[in-house]
Amino acid sequence: MAETLTKTDAVVPTPQDTELAVEASRALAARPRERLRIRLGNDQELILPHAAELLIAHLLTEMAQGNAVTLIPVHAELTTQEAADFLNVSRPYLIRLLEEGKMQFRMVGTHRRVKFSDLTAYKKDFEAAQKAAFEELAAQSQEMKLGY
Secondary structure, eight states, X not given: OOOBOOGGGXXXXXXXXXXXXXXXXXXXXXXXXXXXXXXXXXXXXXXXXXXXXXXXXXXXXXXXTTOOBOOOOTTOEEEHHHHHHHHTSOHHHHHHHHHTTSSOOEEETTEEEEEHHHHHHHHHHHHHHHHHHHHHHHHHHHHTTOOX
8 A cells, every 4th residue: 555645754853863963974984884783772783784774874964964854665655735845846737747647646536646656757857858958058058159
């Protein structure tokens, strides 16, 4: 079953969390490249998968910068407002994209749900097209000797 995210899923680090994240991030970066082991309070030791190591390092880096963080499973479904917030667009604009078939969605009663994986695929394609357009404009500017 797909999860629906709520706004409360984002974690905003406190100033103390930020300081701890800076220290932990530096310690992780300086350690030898071997499996990450975590010792719990009851002296139980866990060995984390490599993918979890990468996520923890990225999480700590973001928290060290004071950024709010959230984990979103790729199979999660977002509301149209959450999807619009992720793309940094208005909800009506996102709904127009959905209705034009630019992104897949499904209806849950009268509400649209967008898979996070579809949202990230759209964003990746959009950013690639945007980059290509900028490069084309830069090439035309150079050809026309506009001084850019």
